Amino acid sequence: MSFPWAEHYTPKHPAMQWIDEKLPLPRLVYNAVGAGYPVPRNLNYFWNFGVLAGLALVIQIVTGVVMAMHYGANTLVAFSTVEQTMRDVNAGWLMRYAHANGASFFFIVVYLHIFRGLYFGSYKAPREMVWLLGLVIFLLMMATAFMGYVLPWGQMSYWGAKVITGLFGAIPVVGEPIQTWLLGGFAPGNASLNRFFSLHFLLPFVIAAVVILHIWALHIPGSSNPTGVEVKGPQDTVPFHPYYTAKDGFGAGVFLILFAILLFFVPNFLGHPDNYIEANPLSTPAHIVPEWYFWPFYAILRAFTVDFFFVPAKLLGVLAMFASILLLFFLPWLDTSPVRSGNYRPTFKKFFWILVLDVVVLGYCGGAPAEEPYVMISQVAAAYYFAHFLIVLPLISRFEKPLPLPNSITEAVLNRYNIQGEQDALPGMGSDPQPSNAG
Ligand code: HEM
Numbered sequence: 001m002s003f004p005w006a007e008h009y010t011p012k013h014p015a016m017q018w019i020d021e022k023l024p025l026p027r028l029v030y031n032a033v034g035a036g037y038p039v040p041r042n043l044n045y046f047w048n049f050g051v052l053a054g055l056a057l058v059i060q061i062v063t064g065v066v067m068a069m070h071y072g073a074n075t076l077v078a079f080s081t082v083e084q085t086m087r088d089v090n091a092g093w094l095m096r097y098a099h100a101n102g103a104s105f106f107f108i109v110v111y112l113h114i115f116r117g118l119y120f121g122s123y124k125a126p127r128e129m130v131w132l133l134g135l136v137i138f139l140l141m142m143a144t145a146f147m148g149y150v151l152p153w154g155q156m157s158y159w160g161a162k163v164i165t166g167l168f169g170a171i172p173v174v175g176e177p178i179q180t181w182l183l184g185g186f187a188p189g190n191a192s193l194n195r196f197f198s199l200h201f202l203l204p205f206v207i208a209a210v211v212i213l214h215i216w217a218l219h220i221p222g223s224s225n226p227t228g229v230e231v232k233g234p235q236d237t238v239p240f241h242p243y244y245t246a247k248d249g250f251g252a253g254v255f256l257i258l259f260a261i262l263l264f265f266v267p268n269f270l271g272h273p274d275n276y277i278e279a280n281p282l283s284t285p286a287h288i289v290p291e292w293y294f295w296p297f298y299a300i301l302r303a304f305t306v307d308f309f310f311v312p313a314k315l316l317g318v319l320a321m322f323a324s325i326l327l328l329f330f331l332p333w334l335d336t337s338p339v340r341s342g343n344y345r346p347t348f349k350k351f352f353w354i355l356v357l358d359v360v361v362l363g364y365c366g367g368a369p370a371e372e373p374y375v376m377i378s379q380v381a382a383a384y385y386f387a388h389f390l391i392v393l394p395l396i397s398r399f400e401k402p403l404p405l406p407n408s409i410t411e412a413v414l415n416r417y418n419i420q421g422e423q424d425a426l427p428g429m430g431s432d433p434q435p436s437n438a439g
Helices: 014-022 025-033 045-068 078-088 092-120 128-150 155-168 175-183 190-219 240-265 292-302 313-334 346-367 374-399 409-416 420-425
Strands: 038-040 237-239
Touching: 014 025, 025 240, 038 240, 045 092, 045 190, 045 240, 078 092, 092 128, 092 240, 092 292, 092 346, 128 155, 128 190, 128 292, 128 313, 155 175, 155 190, 155 313, 175 190, 237 240, 292 313, 292 346, 292 374, 313 374, 346 374
Parallel strands: none
Antiparallel strands: 038 237
């Protein structure tokens, strides 16, 4: 903890004193999410999504563990045990719908969390490790969601598994043995279902462990904030509790209301109707699509339609799809601007919104049939995606002239509300532009 003015934990109740002496867990909680953790006073609602992602993870684990009690990981019964859970188990329908829609909500919240980081430059020093661990979480989430979708053993489960594991088959020489090894056979079957179930149960706990590291790494420098200017003293922070427990509590309320609307009124809105048909290896669906949260990556995969010399198009697509995520691991070193927040970077801000639009277009094309004009649009959008990170960002970092930064968080807050008197009363608060402040 790098804030010398953080409140120290002094247990009031004798029972708490006793526990804290033997195992300083109350102290840990107090310093992590209690009054002992000073947080910038100007965080906006975009800083709610980390806690909301944690809430989504808890919902997934609780509903998933209950569903596992009624699930049979065998191709002969998997589909019917899921239906049975929906119809015959007390509140089984609720558990299933909450788990399926919970996955979508988890991705919505995490995508907002990632784009918040991209806009406000949260990936920059000294928070690179927070960003890198976040990406590890994201990869684990994708693997978990993919395997979970196979479990109900519907048509999309089966054919999705076939297409995605088939991607590994594109790797020269070792591809096919890898594909067979992953599936435990030549096509998705009982062995695949068993191993996917086992890993789907395990990975959320691995995610939870990486989340702890993610928050640990965050608490070393503390949260960034919408100005991107670092905390300079106690006047720039407020204790996490009660200020941000209240703000996060409000965010959680909105999240739960929206979640309940989806769950109780349109629970199948985000699902695919073909997954209510049991898997049939002899009948290929007309249009195989993954879940919506994979669409941007699926569009990049399908954007490659011609071989490049001796490299087959399919392999190029697979490499580009993995590269589109691996690229993000290098982001802290691709964007070299000393200014963090997009609020003070006029050119960066414009290109940030172009990137958002680009990812939405990729997502739309990934969910559409693999035909024109979607393939051509995917090609242009995929090319822009890579150009954004590899060419545009490094160039902007070099040539952009940032706006003057406030001298401190407090100055930014008080200027916003025109509170001149209070500002004058605070020591060392000039209004000179100081772009180098961001570092
Ligand atoms: C299970 C998924 C995740 C959970 C539970 C989680 C949790 C959190 C929490 C509680 C915070 C502090 C509050 C906030 O800033 O919103 C945070 C901050 C952060 N997270 Fe995550 N996170 C997750 C995934 C990710 C992913 C996928 C990324 C990026 C690839 C990421 C990048 C960051 C960054 C850079 C910060 C620091 C933000 C700042 O202070 O400006 N996180 N995360």
